[in-house]
Amino acid sequence: MITTRPNVEYKGLYSQAQAARALGVDRHTIARYVKQGYINVRVRRTDRKTVIPGGEILKAWGGMVF
Numbered sequence: 001m002i003t004t005r006p007n008v009e010y011k012g013l014y015s016q017a018q019a020a021r022a023l024g025v026d027r028h029t030i031a032r033y034v035k036q037g038y039i040n041v042r043v044r045r046t047d048r049k050t051v052i053p054g055g056e057i058l059k060a061w062g063g064m065v066f
Contacts, residue, residue: 001025001064008054013042019052023061033060 002024008014019039020027030052033039039060041050 001061006057006061008057010054010058012054013044013051014054014057015049015051019057022057038063
């Protein structure tokens with residue numbers, strides 16, 4: 001996990017890989033955070049892809065960094 005604020009837009013939508021890069025963790029870690037409820041995801045109606053709002057990335061970063 002990175003110690004500086006991730007460079008993401010609060011209202012932006014990101015894939016698991018993009019969220020992982022923003023937080024400096026592996027994409028499997030993001031999947032685990034989603035499963036454990038640390039990060040909430042949305043499903044886009046157009047293509048049924050799972051995306052992570054930028055606000056959720058920032059919330060996860062703020063909750064994990066001390």
